[in-house]
Amino acid sequence: xxxxxxxxxxxxxxxxxxxxxxxxxxxxxxxxxxxxxxxxxxxxxxxxxxxxxxxxxxxxxxxxxxxxxxxxxxxxxxxxxxxxxxxxxxxxxxxxxxxxxxxxxxxx
Numbered sequence: 001x002x003x004x005x006x007x008x009x010x011x012x013x014x015x016x017x018x019x020x021x022x023x024x025x026x027x028x029x030x031x032x033x034x035x036x037x038x039x040x041x042x043x044x045x046x047x048x049x050x051x052x053x054x055x056x057x058x059x060x061x062x063x064x065x066x067x068x069x070x071x072x073x074x075x076x077x078x079x080x081x082x083x084x085x086x087x088x089x090x091x092x093x094x095x096x097x098x099x100x101x102x103x104x105x106x107x108x
Contacts, residue, residue, distance in 0.1 A: 003042070004063055006053040007076040014048035021046070024072075031070040038062055054080075 016024075032041055038058040045052040057063050060077055067074035 001038075001040075001056045001058055003080040004055045004057060004060065005078050005080060006051075006055060006063060006067075006074050007078075008051040008053065008067075008073045009049065009075045010051055010073065011049050013046060013051055027070050028066070028072070031066050034069070035062060035066060039066060 028041060032039060039062040040056045042054040042056060044054070055063055055066075060079070063077050064074060066072070
């Protein structure tokens, strides 16, 4: 199943109490159970005014449906095509890839 990152703008999110965060999580899980196995919540990152959620779903429309049914914003939904971390660079070095130039649009 494809993986997605959902950006949700929620002003003051970082000021919510742990009980309020728990209530929102429960609402999300209830909607997910209703929607079935074609959509799964992996985890989320809470910032002051935004929530970044990682989901696995058969299709993007299921994420929109989850947001509507749960009353959550879904301001941007982006499909993940690759996951990279520091080990990505280590693997490249092991394979002898050094100083590969980035495309111009990726450099400042």
